[in-house]
Amino acid sequence: MTRPRAQSLLNPADPPERQRDKLLAIAEALMRRVEQVTDDSGAAYAQFQRAAMLEDQVSARTRDLERTLDLLHQSNARLAEANRETEAARRNLADAIETVQEGFALFGPDEVLVMCNSRFGMHMLDLRDHLKPGLSFDAYVERVSTSRYLALPEGETPADWAVRRRKRHQDRHVIFNVRLVWDRWLQVSEHRTQNGGTVIIQTDVTDIIRLEREERGRMLDDQARIIRATLDHISQGVCIFDGRQRLVGWNNRLGDLLAIPLTRFRMGLGFTTLLERLDTETTFGEGMDAATLAAWAEAPPGRPKLHFEVRRGPLLILQADAEEMPDGGFVLSFTDITPERAALEQLSAVNETLEARVMERTLELADALADAERANASRARFVAAASHDLLQPLSAAKLFIGSIGAAALAPAAAEAITKAQNALGQVEGILSALLDISKLETGRMAVNPVPVRLNRILDPLREEFAAIAAAKGLRLTVMPCSAVVISDPAYLRRILQNLIGNAVRYTRQGRVLVGARRQGGMIRLEVRDTGPGIAEADQDAIFREFHRLDAPASASEGMGLGLAIVERACAALGHPLGLQSEVGLGSCFMLQLTRTDSATDLYPPMAPPVADPVSEPGSRIVFLVENEPDLRHAMCLLLERWGISVLDAGSAEEALSLIEEIGILPDVFLVDQQLGEGMTGLDFIRLIRARYGKLPACLITAERSRDLAADCDAAGIPRFLKPIDARALESWLASLPATTTLV
Known part of the structure; x- marks a missing residue:
């Protein structure tokens, strides 16, 4: 046990x-x-x-x-004391909540009413007996929605209101107004507590809303007075209609413009009454009538703005504007534009006079320009012809002098023969330079950019200037470069020849360096020297003809044409030309060329080609189709000055009729793109070629769109943009054969 x-x-x-x-x-x-x-x-x-x-x-x-x-x-003593303090705090909290002016209620995390004060629900007497701890939030919402003190919005049922109230309850913080009967309002503020409960505060905002309503009414009255005063002081006549097309506002100016007594205007007047008055007393402008305006007024919201004119009597012109308002109504305003129209007519007349004067001065300037161009072309042609003709006897003279045996002559005669040969060589170089300048000035220089290997240009130049540099005690270095660039080989050689020749001529001691640098897809050719350098102020002047910095232009030392030829040839080839120089330290001329991946050059170095002279454009018949009379007349005068016979027409139809009438096809067609509503210039050229074969034709237009350019390229039709380049047009006409035939 x-x-x-x-x-x-x-x-x-x-x-x-x-x-x-x-x-x-x-x-x-x-x-x-x-x-x-x-x-x-x-x-x-x-x-x-x-x-x-x-x-x-x-x-x-x-x-x-x-x-x-x-x-x-x-x-036990402390617990009893805590219970007493808790009960006291509860009583104090209840007393404090009871003294709050707003209605207060607390729902626990389980959506059950914990406590509320007597003001919570005081505006709904049929709800007060049910506001006791233990009431669920859903039951509270249900009873509020069915309260006879709740004023539901129009078209909303108690069930709808309850659903909308529960959706708002899902937010942590929400504030909204509730309308009660007898035009009273409650502001409900609902907030979630940290433990998931809900605090609801109800505030009576009836007085605030009524004050706001009164203030809004006063503001609307003030705005109405301001609007009324504004309408009465503006120059336009204005009438305002609501969504039912009833007159709700107007000003005195409206009666003056429409000649309608003010007694006829009254609130609620239908728009049809005013429309009938407009239809009988005024005349609508183009594109507008009474039926169209009535259809616009009766259209649903979203109507576009209307702009039209009405005339009252023979003199008064009114600009009418109709615009929709947010409420579905619209505003109709009338503005007197009679003075503006009169001023516009006067301005149009003045403009026509000015245009005529401008055209007259333009034609005079065109005549003067043509005269100047002819004079310049004559001078350039004379220089070119004289240079070319003089080179022949000069070359013969050099051969004759060279055939004389220097050994059989006295020393003085041999020296004279040598000096004569040098002088003839200098004159030959000057004439060659003048010939290049004349070609550049007249635009007759024909460039042909192709792949060129730089060694084919640089190696001969090294051999050409090596002896000259050595005779002056200079060290000439031409760096080899096998790169292939895009350029005209003949003119590229001439450019480098002038730059190297200048460097050797003006450098007294030191060296001259010619080399190429690779820069991405470009090659930069540089000609550096240790000469005297060029001051920054003189760097632009050295590219002018007959300009030398250290001495006047002379036959023995050069006429100052080399850099002028370099600059113009670079511009024609699209090779950027640069210069870096400092006085006393030398100069560097830079030439930038595009590099290519081509393995070999297409052309070896050669002498500069002599461009074929452009033939004269005369002895031709040109058909000009231009719908602008002044421009057509000016072009006819220009073409006739070139010795061209001109047929002209203002439209495609007139041109076709004239061709059928005379029975002769011209050599070439010059057609404007915009020929009116019939057809475009491109369509006209296609029609002519479809009827009579592929005749020479070009399009004259101010339109620079890519689509038109692509259409012209596809059809093989040249395009000249306005303002027209007379030289380009003359050159193109000169390149065409004269093939006038019968239709």
């Missing part, structure tokens, strides 16, 4: 006093038992010893229980 433990004799749920009494009773019972038992074999002593130990344990446990009891008493 197992002896029960002492701990099982005590119930932990008993109060400390009860547990102590039980321990004392146990101790007394044990003492009595010890005293009654004999002392055989020391058992009595052992039992006594155990009893003493048990008594000590009971005493210790009793002390622990007493301390625990004291702590329990203290905890």
